Amino acid sequence: xxxxxxxxxxxxxxxxxxxxxxxxxxxxxxxxxxxxxxxxxxxxxxxxxxxxxxxxxxxxxxxxxxxxxxxxxxxxxxxxxxxxxxxxxxxxxxxxxxxxxxxxxxxxxxxxxxxxxxxxxxxxxxxxxxxxxxxxxxxxxxxxxxxxxxxxxxxxxxxxxxxxxxxxxxxxxxxxxxxxxxxxxxxxxxxxxxxxxxxxxxxxxxxxxxxxxxxxxxxxxxxxxxxxxxxxxxxxxxxxxxxxxxxxxxxxxxxxxxxxxxxxxxxxxxxxxxxxxxxxxxxxxxxxx
Amino acid sequence: xxxxxxxxxxxxxxxxxxxxxxxxxxxxxxxxxxxxxxxxxxxxxxxxxxxxxxxxxxxxxxxxxxxxxxxxxxxxxxxxxxxxxxxxxxxxxxxxxxxxxxxxxxxxxxxxxxxxxxxxxxxxxxxxxxxxxxxxxxxxxxxxxxxxxxxxxxxxxxxxxxxxxxxxxxxxxxxxxxxxxxxxxxxxxxxxxxxxxxxxxxxxxxxxxxxxxxxxxxxxxxxxxxxxxxxxxxxxxxxxxxxxxxxxxxxxxxxxxxxxxxxxxxxxxxxxxxxxxxxx
Numbered sequence: 416x417x418x419x420x421x422x423x424x425x426x427x428x429x430x431x432x433x434x435x436x437x438x439x440x441x442x443x444x445x446x447x448x449x450x451x452x453x454x455x456x457x458x459x460x461x462x463x464x465x466x467x468x469x470x471x472x473x474x475x476x477x478x479x480x481x482x483x484x485x486x487x488x489x490x491x492x493x494x495x496x497x498x499x500x501x502x503x504x505x506x507x508x509x510x511x512x513x514x515x516x517x518x519x520x521x522x523x524x525x526x527x528x529x530x531x532x533x534x535x536x537x538x539x540x541x542x543x544x545x546x547x548x549x550x551x552x553x554x555x556x557x558x559x560x561x562x563x564x565x566x567x568x569x570x571x572x573x574x575x576x577x578x579x580x581x582x583x584x585x586x587x588x589x590x591x592x593x594x595x596x597x598x599x600x601x602x603x604x605x606x607x608x609x610x611x612x613x614x615x616x617x618x619x620x621x622x623x624x625x626x627x628x629x630x631x632x633x634x635x636x637x638x639x640x641x642x643x644x645x646x647x648x649x650x651x652x653x654x655x656x657x658x659x660x661x662x663x664x665x666x667x668x669x670x671x672x673x674x675x676x677x678x679x680x681x682x683x684x685x686x687x688x689x690x691x692x693x694x695x696x697x698x699x700x701x702x703x704x
Numbered sequence: 705x706x707x708x709x710x711x712x713x714x715x716x717x718x719x720x721x722x723x724x725x726x727x728x729x730x731x732x733x734x735x736x737x738x739x740x741x742x743x744x745x746x747x748x749x750x751x752x753x754x755x756x757x758x759x760x761x762x763x764x765x766x767x768x769x770x771x772x773x774x775x776x777x778x779x780x781x782x783x784x785x786x787x788x789x790x791x792x793x794x795x796x797x798x799x800x801x802x803x804x805x806x807x808x809x810x811x812x813x814x815x816x817x818x819x820x821x822x823x824x825x826x827x828x829x830x831x832x833x834x835x836x837x838x839x840x841x842x843x844x845x846x847x848x849x850x851x852x853x854x855x856x857x858x859x860x861x862x863x864x865x866x867x868x869x870x871x872x873x874x875x876x877x878x879x880x881x882x883x884x885x886x887x888x889x890x891x892x893x894x895x896x897x898x899x900x901x902x903x904x905x906x907x908x909x910x911x912x913x914x915x916x917x918x919x920x921x922x923x924x925x926x927x928x929x930x931x932x933x934x935x936x937x938x939x940x941x942x943x944x945x946x947x948x949x950x951x952x953x954x955x956x957x958x959x960x961x962x963x964x965x966x967x968x969x970x971x972x973x974x975x976x977x978x979x980x981x982x983x984x
Contacts (some may be wrong), residue, residue: 426882440868441805442789447851448812451823458826505718513715524719526976527726532730533827533905533972534965535912537939541961542729544946565723573722599711625818630914631937634946656817658915661822668826675886683896686814690807 417452424694432605440500448573467673481674483642490643491636492625495568497620499621502565503572504595504614510573528580530571536630539567543635554557555649566632568621575617582635600697612692619689623682628698629654633638734800737958739951749959750984755925757945757953764960766876766925770935773842773928774917775910780848785850786857792867793858806862815888821919824848826916836932839918844932848916853906860902864895903979908971912964914939938964 416528470480505523514521553559583606586589591601607614629652637649638659651659660667722946739971744762752763759964789809793802824844833839876886892899915936922934925945936944949957 423882426885431952434796437788437792440785441792444785444789444854445805445808448808449813451819451825454823454827455819466790488767502722505715505886506722509715509719514710524723527723528970529976530972531726531729533912535773535906535908535914535968536937537914537942538729538733538961538965540948540957541942542732543737545732545958547727552730564730569722575856597708599707602711603782622816627814627818629816629818630943633943654816655824655917658818658919661825662919671822673846674824675822678820679815682814683811684817686811690810 429528436571454688455672455676458669459674459676462669463671463676464621466568467670468677469699472656472670475667476660476670477664477667478641481656481670481677481679483623483652484640484651484653484656484674485637487643487699488626488653490557490646490650491561491564491632491652492622494558494566494646495625495679496618496621498562499568500618501574503569504576507580508571508607511577512598512602512606528570528573530576531566532574534567535631536567536628539631540634542566543631553647555635555637555639557636557643557650559645560632560650560652561646562623563631563635567628568625571624572617572621575620576610576614576643579613579617581607582613616689616693619685623685623689626652626678626685627654627682628652629658711909715766730965733958733962737955740959742956743952757949757956760952761954764938764956764963765959766927767792767936767938767941768963770842770921771911771939773844773930774935774937776794776909776923777842777846778853778910781846781850782854782906784864785898785907786854786902787861789854789858790861790865791887795863795883796892809855809858812851812963813837813859817852817916818919819915820848820852821916823826824916824920832932838922838932838934840934841932841939842922842928842935845917845921848930849910849913852913852916853910856906857902860882860905861895861899864898864902867889867898868894870889886962897978901975903976904971904978906908906969908975911941911971912968918943 468485469479469482471483472481473479506528509525510521543559543566547553547559547562548555551559553562587602587605587609591605596604616695632652632655636652636655638651638655639649640651641648641657643650653674657671657678659672660671728931740762749762750762752761754761755763755766789805794804797805824847825840828844828847829839830845831839832841872890872894875887876890883887917937918940921937921940923936923940924934925941926933928935941955942961945953946957
């Protein structure tokens with residue numbers, strides 16, 4: 416009995432040491448996160464104002480605001496979503512509802528999307544520059560930037576939508592079939608609405624990805640910080656604005672902090688909303704069991 | 705029914721277009737890098753004397769070593785931190801800390817790379833500069849990359865740990881294993897393939913990361929001799945030189961993009977295999 420106790424003692428010291436270590440590491444990670452947020456707020460808060468959000472930038476962005484940049488970001492995002500959403504959702508519907516999981520066709524599409532998800536964003540930038548800007552002749556424009564982003568968003572939009580459709584209970588499909596609904600009607604009237612929260616969560620995640628993107632836009636949507644006149648105009652995205660202020664504009668730190676704060680707050684809101692949608696759905700499903 | 709046939713064709717068309725994007729990207733990278741691949745033997749990318757693309761010297765090795773060193777360094781830091789975070793969420797955290805901490809990691813995943821780069825540039829680089837000038841260095845790149853891949857490792861490790869059947873844990877507890885004994889002897893072997901797949905994915909992200917590294921790494925083309933030497937990565941090189949590259953120079957940048965993409969494809973295929981094995 417004594418032996419057992421001594422062994423347990425050693426093990427319990429080891430257990431406590433490892434627990435302490437893990438707590439310390441977790442504290443470190445949390446502290447760094449708070450440090451980053453604190454730095455951004457300290458550097459940018461005083462510069463934030465309604466004028467900053469609406470005015471045009473002057474003097475390479477050192478003074479003035481980010482009005483046209485927000486508009487350009489929004490336009491790039493809209494182009495990306497309008498292109499990517501129909502493609503992604505039709506692909507997801509096909510993968511989830513029409514092809515068996517094991518079919519070669521489905522596997523090929525899934526593999527190609529999986530690879531696409533891993534492609535570095537700078538490579539998307541190279542491709543967008545070669546294909547949209549030069550081959551299709553769109554130049555440095557909001558349109559080519561948005562289309563490049565659309566390619567980037569495809570994998571995440573497809574995988575969330577497919578997961579959402581697959582989570583719809585099988586009984587829905589059987590009931591619809593028993594009522595004599597066509598498969599198209601089942602998809603549009605029943606499955607898509609049932610999967611709507613997941614679709615929305617995926618959409619928000621995609622928006623977050625797109626707003627955060629810099630490298631893919633560097634050589635596609637360009638640097639011009641004027642208010643864009645049309646989709647064929649060059650427009651500078653918010654993330655690119657931060658990069659330019661930090662790297663190429665001496666004395667641009669304060670507006671860069673303020674822009675970074677705007678971007679991070681925007682992304683936090685988008686991501687929290689996406690989480691709420693995704694987890695809210697999960698909770699409801701668990702409660703209805 | 706006619707409408708069903710139409711829908712099916714519509715969906716199929718959408719899916720085929722989605723799948724073709726991948727091929728289109730590969731095709732354009734190949735087309736754009738062909739002028740160089742056609743003329744130059746690929747060994748010249750490793751044996752040329754230096755990287756002076758204007759004079760036709762295309763040695764990619766210093767940038768390749770910079771990329772790999774920064775990625776490996778970031779992995780060495782992020783793997784223990786990520787696995788500790790995942791263990792905290794699944795096993796160690798009091799119930800009211802587990803979920804908030806997981807949310808925090810998820811939010812960390814959503815912070816854009818340019819913000820990490822900017823923070824590194826304004827906070828980390830001056831700090832490292834006090835320690836050992838010039839500040840913009842391999843070390844700064846490693847630290848920023850660590851923050852960026854930490855969420856990937858944590859969240860995949862969390863999913864893998866969470867998927868370990870509860871019976872295993874009950875069995876281990878019934879055998880009188882200590883907590884760490886259970887984690888080390890039972891949970892890790894059961895979750896290994898999932899955790900490794902997450903690490904491989906994170907490695908892919910680290911290799912392809914551009915903006916954050918570009919902002920803090922100093923961007924000198926050289927083999928670094930220590931942690932405080934500036935480096936330039938392949939991805940950062942593309943972002944830096946694409947703006948003015950012409951002719952063969954531009955084609956070489958596409959070659960390095962192709963190289964990056966092949967590296968990442970290899971890694972994601974490996975990660976995919978790992979995950980498939982898990983369910984086998």
